Amino acid sequence: MINNDILRRIRFVFDFSNAKMINIFSQANTDITTDEIIALLKKEEEEGYQACNDKLMCQFLDGLIINNRGLKPGTEVPAPLKQLTNNLIFKKLRVALEMREEDIIAALALADFAMSKSELGALFRNPDHKNYKTCGDQVLRNFVKGLSIKHRGK
Numbered sequence: 001m002i003n004n005d006i007l008r009r010i011r012f013v014f015d016f017s018n019a020k021m022i023n024i025f026s027q028a029n030t031d032i033t034t035d036e037i038i039a040l041l042k043k044e045e046e047e048g049y050q051a052c053n054d055k056l057m058c059q060f061l062d063g064l065i066i067n068n069r070g071l072k073p074g075t076e077v078p079a080p081l082k083q084l085t086n087n088l089i090f091k092k093l094r095v096a097l098e099m100r101e102e103d104i105i106a107a108l109a110l111a112d113f114a115m116s117k118s119e120l121g122a123l124f125r126n127p128d129h130k131n132y133k134t135c136g137d138q139v140l141r142n143f144v145k146g147l148s149i150k151h152r153g154k
Helices: 003-014 019-026 034-041 056-067 086-097 101-110 117-124 138-150
Strands: none
Touching: 003 034, 003 056, 019 034, 019 056, 019 101, 056 086, 086 138, 101 117, 101 138
C-alpha cells in the first residue's frame, strides 16, 4: 500500500487532528509542520501532494506506539527504518493498538475478510523463518477497514 494512503486511513479511523498528527510525529523526535501534514494527506492527483517515504511512515508508526503505550523504561526512541514492508507496518499497528491475534481476526472479520490464526501468525514471523508469509496490500487494507468499522461504524 502507499504510505500516504495508510496515513490518511489511520487519521480517519482515530479522527486525529493536525495538531494530534504533529504530536504523534514529535513522539518519535520528528518535527513536522501543519503544511507538511496537509501535503502528506493529499491524494496523488491533488496539487501540493507530498509522498510519504518509508522513513517518515516509520516515524509516524513509532510515534503512535510511543503515544499509545509509552517508551519502555531505559530505552530511547528507535531509529527509523529506511525500508518498510506491509508486514512491518502491520506489526507496528498491532503493537501501537495493543491488539492480540483474536482482536486482529475480529477486525478483519468486520471487513468481511477471513483469516486463521496460523495465517496471521505467518505474517508476524521473522522473514528468515520457513513459514514466513508476505503481507499483501489486501490484508493490510482490510485490517485498516476493519479498524474503521470498529471505531467509526459503517
